[in-house]
Amino acid sequence: MNAKATTPSPDDARKPRSDGEQSRERLLHAAMRLFGQQGYSKTSTREIANAAGANVAAISYYFGDKSGLYQACFGFMCATPGGNVAAFEQPHYSLRESLQGYYRQMLAPLLQHEDAEILLRLFYREMLEPTGLWQREIEDNIKPEHAALLRVLCRHLGTQDVTDDLQRLAHAIPSLAVTLMIGRDVIAAVSPQLVASPAAFAAWAEQLVAYAEALVQVEQIKLQQRTA
Template sequence: MIDSNDKTNSPAESGRGRSRSDGDQTRQRILQAAGDLFGKQGFSATTNKSVAESAGVDLASINYHFGSRNGLYQAVLVEAHRSIVSLDFLQQLQQSPASPEQKLAGLVRFLARVVTARQSWNVRVLVREILVPSIDLRALVDAEITPKIVIVRQLLAAIAGLDVNDPRLATAMIQLAGPCLMLLVVDERLPLPVGEVRQQPPEQVAEQMLCFLIAGLKGLASTA
């Protein structure tokens, strides 16, 4: 007699499970291949055919999973941004019982490790998009950047003692994002301060960033 609670899948169900898993693996393989090519040679020089060859799939797989080359590029941008800082990470940080200052410290330390690390295709893709924005940037802003900005703005507002809609917080956001963007975009081999910073331990970079950020936020409420 078979127990009615038996969770064993039927052959058909098992097949569907394998298909979904195979589909996820194929999608991820395409993303990785496309990200690497977009990062090295840019969107305009990367064809669906070259992505398919690199990923070991047919062209139909790209259209099935992403709809078009622009759809694929948008997915790569989203994946790249999530690799820098994910919405899940920010939400967990927001919901933690730590003080606002401790939360900011956790965020800055995390970002410092990411932006001072050796560049991957994720970073190269984002750098290209930052330097030469495309029409696909809007999809990245809507899907990833905007909800993250909301959380970070709330955190900065709590430290500064300002209303979350106070326009002065826009400057504070730039003070947080600016150094991270510089460390991502500027080549460490150039004889600039950025090169010196990237040679320092991430923990040291984070503490220096925090020093400026906390002081600036504390003084922000006194500005006009």
Template sequence: MSTSILPDATVRVSRSDGIEARSRLLYAALALFAAKGYAKTSTREIAKAAGANIAAISYYFGDKAGLYAATFTEPFGGDPQELIAQFTAPGLPLEAALRIFMVGYLDGLKQGDIARQCMRLHMRELIDPTSEWKHAMEKDIQAPHEALASVLCRHLEVKRFDDDIHRLTFSVTGLAIQLFVMQDIVDALQPQLLGSTAQIDAWADRLVAYGLALVAAEAARRRKSSRKQEK
């Protein structure tokens, strides 16, 4: 939308502290969408919570749908494709690949309440999907899954995905995802385990080891199955 049709005050704000104003709208929307869902959250509520002019939503995000999409992709920063490119680099040892994967995924936990809100938003989308679900599935879920499956295939010397490669991929990915899903439970039972960036880094280290153990177990299972077939 052209800035010429916005109120003069909005134009001045966008020029002087536009990044801050946009950020306030983004995080106010995240909190409200996570708590109430897309349909029950109005742009007027979001603007009020952010202390912004309602016209600023159109200026920065286009419309309510554009703002909703931004709450899925922007709070944690980074591009999933960049992370994929890093952990799928040719010749990368499996431990290094899993470390990049786990550190990249768990980094969002360091944002505390924002991580909780993002998880609640995604859970709402699972229960009551909007058009954003298909986009999130393709970019944030399917693409990383297939990329990690390819890495596991390479290290297990499997030519193509099979059901057990997918099982293993879901299991390794689940090690990281379960910390987001169970964040409130961990905080209630053992709050020190997510109480600092150092603790989250420790989780990443442990999950790399757990992931390697899962891969080793699958490799052993495949060797045993192969020997049985040869007899």
């Protein structure tokens, strides 16, 4: 999963939003919540407009139609195609730096966005009831990020042989974070302090780096044993 997060500059934070910007944001927020709860097909534009305190015509004005609004919601949390790769694939990065960048971009909604739960519900609703945007996310972002992670692992393991074991490692590393995201409700019920704040998720991110380093070390030992 590949989320984008933008940090407003101090100047932007001081600028009052226009009525149009506020109306558009209210529509996005209401749509994300309702699409996430009910799915695309069961959510009407009138319902979204009522929840946002806006006129139905505002959806046409800002987004074109229901499909355009849904795409705007989904695009709100997804990176531009391939946009997250630079966060972790840099030739001068150590393995730890690459893993830190990898988890930072992957957990961006949990680390930086106050509406993290709404975003995640929308994302997984799209996975369960795909409209085509999930497949586009796989092609545009997940595949390029997987390929980039494989390049990072090959470089630090000193190999160019992309074996099935290396592929499994490249899937296991993101799965640590995926478990955190989709298992958030369970974690909140069992150990609520672990998901209580952005700082708690930041601690998770650092710990995931350590777990991933251990996985890479295991693969390194296996490679050494094969060549011994």
